[in-house]
Amino acid sequence: MKICFISMSSSTNQDGASLSMLNIACELAKRGNEVVLVLSSDKNIEWIRQKEHIKCYIVPAYSMRINILKRRKSTGIKFFIKYMFNYFYMLKAYKILKNENVDLIHINGLNHQMGAQIADKLGIPYVWHIRQLMEEDLGQTIFAKNKVWKYVKKADAVIAISNTVKNKFEKEFHRKIVTVYNGVPIEKYEVEDKDIFNSETAKLILPGRIDPGKGQMDAVKAIEELKVNRKINTELYIVGNIEDRTYEQRIRTYIDKKNLDSNIHILHYVADLRKLRKQCDIGLTCSKNEAFGRVTIENQLAGLLVIGANTGGTTEIIKDNETGLLYKEGDYMDLADKIEYAIINKNTMRNIANHGKDNAIDQFSIERVVDQLIGIYENCKMQRG
Numbered sequence: 001m002k003i004c005f006i007s008m009s010s011s012t013n014q015d016g017a018s019l020s021m022l023n024i025a026c027e028l029a030k031r032g033n034e035v036v037l038v039l040s041s042d043k044n045i046e047w048i049r050q051k052e053h054i055k056c057y058i059v060p061a062y063s064m065r066i067n068i069l070k071r072r073k074s075t076g077i078k079f080f081i082k083y084m085f086n087y088f089y090m091l092k093a094y095k096i097l098k099n100e101n102v103d104l105i106h107i108n109g110l111n112h113q114m115g116a117q118i119a120d121k122l123g124i125p126y127v128w129h130i131r132q133l134m135e136e137d138l139g140q141t142i143f144a145k146n147k148v149w150k151y152v153k154k155a156d157a158v159i160a161i162s163n164t165v166k167n168k169f170e171k172e173f174h175r176k177i178v179t180v181y182n183g184v185p186i187e188k189y190e191v192e193d194k195d196i197f198n199s200e201t202a203k204l205i206l207p208g209r210i211d212p213g214k215g216q217m218d219a220v221k222a223i224e225e226l227k228v229n230r231k232i233n234t235e236l237y238i239v240g241n242i243e244d245r246t247y248e249q250r251i252r253t254y255i256d257k258k259n260l261d262s263n264i265h266i267l268h269y270v271a272d273l274r275k276l277r278k279q280c281d282i283g284l285t286c287s288k289n290e291a292f293g294r295v296t297i298e299n300q301l302a303g304l305l306v307i308g309a310n311t312g313g314t315t316e317i318i319k320d321n322e323t324g325l326l327y328k329e330g331d332y333m334d335l336a337d338k339i340e341y342a343i344i345n346k347n348t349m350r351n352i353a354n355h356g357k358d359n360a361i362d363q364f365s366i367e368r369v370v371d372q373l374i375g376i377y378e379n380c381k382m383q384r385g
Contacts, residue, residue, distance in 0.1 A: 002034040004097055006115035008061050008353055011240065013044045014269060015209070016294040017131040020161075021108040021183045022048055027185075027370040029053035036100050038093050038115075057096050063090035064143040065113040068135065079143040083112075090114045104377055105170060107155075110134060110142060113127040116151035125156040125380040130165055130177070131168040136289040137213055137312070149173065156380040159373075161292040162313035178376065181316075182292050183369030186301060186361055191274055194303025196281040197346040201234045203372060204339070205277060205304070206284040207295045209242035210266075215286030215309065216251055221332035222339060224258050232340060234263060236284075237276060241269045268370055269379040277302035288316045288329060300324070307338050317364075323356035 005025055010018040025035045025048070026105035035054045039045065042058045049056055062082035066075060097105070097118055097360075105126040107115035119126035128151075134140055142148055149172070152158060158177045160166035166177045204223075208214045216238050226232040242248045249267070255264050270276065277283070283299025285308035292313035299306050300323070308314040318324035325342065327334040342349045 001104065001374075001381075002036065002100070003028060003103045003377065004038060004100070004102040004105045006093070006105060007040045007112050008038075008040040008059075008114065009063055009065065009109050011038075011041050011043065012269075013039065013041060014241070016182075016292075018108050020131070020184075020294060021129075021181065023185055023366050024370060024373065025054060026051055027197050027212055027366045028373075031370070035096065038096065038100055050196075057093070059089050059093045059096070060084050061093075061112070061114060064148070065138070065140045068139050068141055076143075083144060085116060086112060090117055094118045098122060104380060106373075107125045110148070110152075112142070113151040116155065117286055125377075127157045127159060127376060127380060127383050128152050128155040129159045129161075130169055131161050131293055132291045133165060133168060133289060133312070136168075137287065138215050139213060156383065159376065162316050164289075164313045164316065165291050180369060180372045180376075181364055182294050182296065182297070182362050183366040184297055184301070185366050186238075188272075189274065189301040190357075190361075191278055191296045191302040194278065196303065196305060196350060197343070201233050201235055202282060202339070202343050203280040204282040204284055205235070205237045205239065205273070205280045205299070206286060207239045207273060207298070208285075208287070209240045209243040210238065210248045210251070212247050213288050214240070215329070216247075217254070218286045218309075218330065218332045218335055219284055220251060220254060220260070220264060222322055222335040223263050224260055225333060225336040226339060227260070227263060228258075228338070230340060232343065234339065234343075237267060237280070238264065239267045239270055239276070240275065259332075264307075273298070274302065277304060280304055282307055282339065284335075285309060285314050285318075286329075286335070287312065287314065292298070293317055296324075297360050297364045300353075300356040303353055303357055305349045306356055307335070307342070318356075321352065323359050324352065335377045372382040 037056045106130045117315045166179045190240045212296045283304040283306045285296045289312040296317045306324035308318045310326040311329045320326040325338045327338045
């Protein structure tokens with residue numbers, strides 16, 4: 001089968017949605033399928049270009065996602081101009097895929113209807129993979145949403161990365177949506193023989209883009225509470241691309257003001273976090289409403305105890321006191337309580353971390369995801385005749 005993935009939302013190709021798509025593409029290619037990628041950016045894809053059976057094309061179409069808080073009177077005009085330009089980018093991508101003679105188009109994420117339009121022109125099936133809640137997790141909506149929604153509703157299949165995402169959009173689209181949890185290449189993230197809580201100072205890691213929706217400030221305040229009021233010394237590593245510079249500066253100012261420089265470290269994006277995770281005991285997920293939470297699985301595979309906010313897709317990965325710990329989202333005192341509890345009950349936490357890792361290996365492998373997707377692809381082709 002020859003499958004085309006269309007992804008037009010990432011400028012870095014390093015966010016969770018893009019990495020999950022690229023992992024799928026690699027596994028499909030490994031199984032002998034031909035894969036065509038149509039991306040809007042050529043950043044950080046050198047490694048994928050080297051894979052057999054995968055071709056990459058760059059079509060620099062405009063994202064149609066609008067930041068709700070930054071919407072102005074001029075926003076509509078700007079996006080209308082982008083929308084018109086995207087029509088010509090769609091024609092460019094159409095010519096590429098017509099020559100490639102692909103069997104099916106897999107659209108990665110909610111953005112614009114370009115992939116669906118091309119599939120219609122080619123007379124082939126298309127699958128729409130929804131990887132975000134939009135307003136709830138990204139604080140975004142889509143320009144000309146009704147036009148995009150029309151194409152989602154008539155897709156041959158719609159996939160959600162969690163039941164949280166599925167439940168929202170089944171109501172919105174009034175159609176069946178299939179849940180396929182994200183998967184990761186286990187060997188890339190697994191840390192073998194990892195033992196946690198062996199040093200006097202517990203170390204925590206919070207990966208993800210630096211943005212209010214990711215809740216880094218909750219973690220910062222929890223570390224302060226532990227240090228100042230409970231006399232528990234910890235170290236926190238916040239790792240991620242800066243999405244919101246104002247928010248990032250607010251965090252840095254708070255750290256300086258509260259004399260937390262020796263306890264909290266902010267690092268730029270690191271492609272392979274295994275080295276850092278080997279030094280840590282706890283992996284945090286503090287998002288206000290995570291659509292799924294790929295980094296939670298990565299932390300589990302590294303053998304860390306995971307502590308996450310009790311909202312969204314995070315609750316589908318973490319079973320409280322079984323595969324990790326949950327705290328009340330937005331409540332840094334409750335987060336501090338959970339961290340303190342973990343430090344006091346080290347042996348119990350080691351067992352929970354081991355159970356979490358075993359569950360991640362069993363439930364969230366890339367092989368399992370691709371097995372499910374191939375079934376969906378074949379069903380779409382069969383229904384088309």
